[in-house]
Amino acid sequence: MTKNQIQNIGLHSAILGLGGVALWTITSVAAIRIIRHYPENATIRAAAVALGVLGFIPWQLTMVKLIRTYDEYTRRVYMIAFSISFALTGLFVVACDLLQRAGFIDHVSLMTIWLMMVGSWAVALGATECYFRR
Numbered sequence: 001m002t003k004n005q006i007q008n009i010g011l012h013s014a015i016l017g018l019g020g021v022a023l024w025t026i027t028s029v030a031a032i033r034i035i036r037h038y039p040e041n042a043t044i045r046a047a048a049v050a051l052g053v054l055g056f057i058p059w060q061l062t063m064v065k066l067i068r069t070y071d072e073y074t075r076r077v078y079m080i081a082f083s084i085s086f087a088l089t090g091l092f093v094v095a096c097d098l099l100q101r102a103g104f105i106d107h108v109s110l111m112t113i114w115l116m117m118v119g120s121w122a123v124a125l126g127a128t129e130c131y132f133r134r
Contacts, residue, residue: 013066020062027055073132081128085121092116 031052038044067078096108 013069016062017066020059024055024059028052031055077128077132078125081121081125084124084128085117088120088124089113089117092120 031048034048034051035045038048067075070078093113096105096113099105100108
């Protein structure tokens with residue numbers, strides 16, 4: 001593969017990734033605003049939920065496509081980071097559940113869980129990259 005072809009693949013991957021995140025962000029924000037604006041209309045709220053969920057699917061498919069384009073080494077790094085994030089998120093959810101039942105903390109929103117999941121994946125990806133690049 002020539003250097004130009006590699007740069008084109010990198011640019012294509014970046015555009016796909018940013019496009020997926022942009023679509024996901026736009027549909028999520030639109031869904032949240034619609035739900036807040038029409039709290040009494042169940043049909044509109046259901047359509048907003050569908051919009052938000054359908055906006056998330058292209059990002060997932062983009063991630064699958066991007067990971068498949070990587071070599072075996074890079075795929076391994078991503079899969080290890082996903083598994084670490086899955087474990088940390090599971091631990092966080094179980095701990096929050098037990099802390100809520102024991103009365104030590106109040107309700108933990110799904111947004112908090114979501115941010116923990118994404119944040120732990122980013123940290124795990126960075127740590128895994130550093131560990132295997134040494």
